[in-house]
Amino acid sequence: MLKKFPVIVLLLIIYSHLCVSQTRKGFDIDCNYINLTFENPPGFTHQDLPREFFYYTSNPSQNRLKVITPLAYRLVNTASSIMIGFIVKTLDTSLDRSRLLQLLNPGITRNTGYKLGIRNNADTINDKVIIYTKEESRNRFNADLAGEYGFTMEIPYLYKYPFCKILFIQQDNLGETEIFYFYTAASKDAVRKLMDTAECMTKYKSFTDRPVVPIFHGPIKD
Numbered sequence: 001m002l003k004k005f006p007v008i009v010l011l012l013i014i015y016s017h018l019c020v021s022q023t024r025k026g027f028d029i030d031c032n033y034i035n036l037t038f039e040n041p042p043g044f045t046h047q048d049l050p051r052e053f054f055y056y057t058s059n060p061s062q063n064r065l066k067v068i069t070p071l072a073y074r075l076v077n078t079a080s081s082i083m084i085g086f087i088v089k090t091l092d093t094s095l096d097r098s099r100l101l102q103l104l105n106p107g108i109t110r111n112t113g114y115k116l117g118i119r120n121n122a123d124t125i126n127d128k129v130i131i132y133t134k135e136e137s138r139n140r141f142n143a144d145l146a147g148e149y150g151f152t153m154e155i156p157y158l159y160k161y162p163f164c165k166i167l168f169i170q171q172d173n174l175g176e177t178e179i180f181y182f183y184t185a186a187s188k189d190a191v192r193k194l195m196d197t198a199e200c201m202t203k204y205k206s207f208t209d210r211p212v213v214p215i216f217h218g219p220i221k222d
Contacts, residue, residue, distance in 0.1 A: 044077050047074040071086060091174070144171050145170045149165075165191055
């Protein structure tokens with residue numbers, strides 16, 4: 001029995017490594033699809049967790065839960081006080097063609113749909129949505145638009161991280177990525193520094209040289 005124990009541990013390590021490799025491979029494919037670069041930030045390692053929706057309540061008096069799309073990739077720092085998650089979104093041309101969506105949100109297009117997510121998720125009572133200037137968006141991220149917002153979760157992420165800041169970068173006719181910074185109160189300043197240097201972690205490869213990629217033609221719901 002004792003001799004079998006190291007074999008079991010070895011198999012678990014191999015299995016874990018394969019899961020991490022597959023998750024990272026899928027994330028790299030998503031990034032490449034919309035022309036993003038990615039460099040693992042110093043002091044962070046991959047955190048393998050199930051891809052599941054998580055929810056929080058930004059205003060308990062409303063008794064309303066808000067749901068976030070499953071994160072595609074996660075990193076955690078050595079002190080486990082900060083976790084970084086990523087969502088990579090491709091374009092949905094049904095936003096251009098849906099009469100109902102146009103009625104509910106005049107002017108919405110494949111390149112402005114990101115505003116819906118911000119509007120639904122941002123805690124504008126306690127945290128402002130900040131849109132970077134066109135110059136800053138381009139110089140830092142090769143993006144047409146970039147910005148940040150945040151929220152405080154009544155239900156902490158993984159029951160550990162009560163705060164979250166989100167950095168979003170978008171390039172027309174390619175897609176958008178959102179970087180979630182989950183953190184504890186003690187890590188507020190560290191998260192600010194990470195966000196200020198986020199272009200060292202991920203940015204679009206070029207502002208002018210944009211690949212022509214297949215676009216998701218989602219169902220039109222009128």
